[in-house]
Amino acid sequence: MGVGLSILIGIKSASLFIIFAYLRTLGFTLLSIPILYASLISLLVSLASHPSINLPMLLGKNTDGSFPIWSLIMFSPYLYFVRAFSALRRLKSREQPYTEIVEGVYVGGWPSSPEKMPPGKPAVVDCTCELPRVCSGYGNGYLCVPTWDTRSPDPGGIEAAVRWACRKRTQNVPIFVHCAYGHGRSVAVMCALLVALGVVDDWKNAEKLIKEKRPYIRMNALHRKALEEWSKNRLSSPKAGSNTRY
Known part of the structure; x- marks a missing residue:
């Protein structure tokens, strides 16, 4: 698997x-x-x-x-x-480097240049272990959750990223969660973040919402297993009234 x-x-x-x-x-x-x-x-x-x-x-x-x-x-x-x-893959792809899922919350691929960063100097959750932080525009914070491509952050890593991002959102700071392409690792973290922010009730609905906005995402069994474990044991509670539920 x-x-x-x-x-x-x-x-x-x-x-x-x-x-x-x-x-x-x-x-x-x-x-x-x-x-x-x-x-x-x-x-x-x-x-x-x-x-x-x-x-x-x-x-x-x-x-x-x-x-x-x-x-x-x-x-x-x-x-x-x-x-x-x-x-090379990004050059051939027609996909946008990042996608806004809800206001101020973005998911996407590795920002290899400042032009690939969302607006507003977002706080960044980097889910890669193989790609460097190359942009200087992380004015509102940077958190690395090192994860292999096609793998998932473990539930503890997801929880740490979610709690960090939630603190940033309480300060009205935009959030950008990225991996290499914005399809797997970052989507897993984003699913958990949307639940913690109170946007959706569970990670499955979060995945549906993200897919509506970014159609090429593709979480695998490892991502879903980690999200299930995170859901059962998470410490971060939904933020009441933070966003409209989907």
């Missing part, structure tokens, strides 16, 4: 290893070494992102959204691959 990223990166690792072996047979030993390294890093990421292990801290992303030098060097084959892939 939900092994998408592990399989994808595992296939990438195997493909790179085949290229490495082929180059070795042709006598290109020096040229093949970086290919082997990229293959091994991909294998490590594939294992660490498997649901049974789920270790997003492997990449070393700091709480301020930056990556230490050792991580940028060690995991460069993966980190720069996902940045390039994200940029």
Whole structure:
């Protein structure tokens, strides 16, 4: 269940290893070494992102959204691959970089430039472990909930993000929850946030509301399982009268 990223990166690792072996047979030993390294890093990421292990801290992303030098060097084959892939996918996509779900509450993809940020200097909940904080426009706060692509923040991470965002909303600060594309990880957190803000009664109705506004979202079984567990054990209570219910 939900092994998408592990399989994808595992296939990438195997493909790179085949290229490495082929180059070795042709006598290109020096040229093949970086290919082997990229293959091994991909294998490590594939294992660490498997649901049974789920270790997003492997990449070393700091709480301020930056990556230490050792991580940028060690995991460069993966980190720069996902940045390039994200940029290319965004270029081909017709989807807006972010969507306003209710007034002042946005969900979307990685803001690779200031133009990709919602208006009003929002407080940002970053649900990625693989993409850096590149914009300086986080004037009202930044919270990182590091999560692998196709995985979900755990219920505790969802609760922490929701409580942080709710505090910001009481100060009338806009909220922007993002992952790589605004389809999975960020949507899971947004579902919980809409419940906590009193916009909807449960996360299933929240998902329907978000899908009406951002049709290409696609939560998987891991996202829904985490939301079910969060719903049963959550500490954050709905904010009375905060928004019109849907």
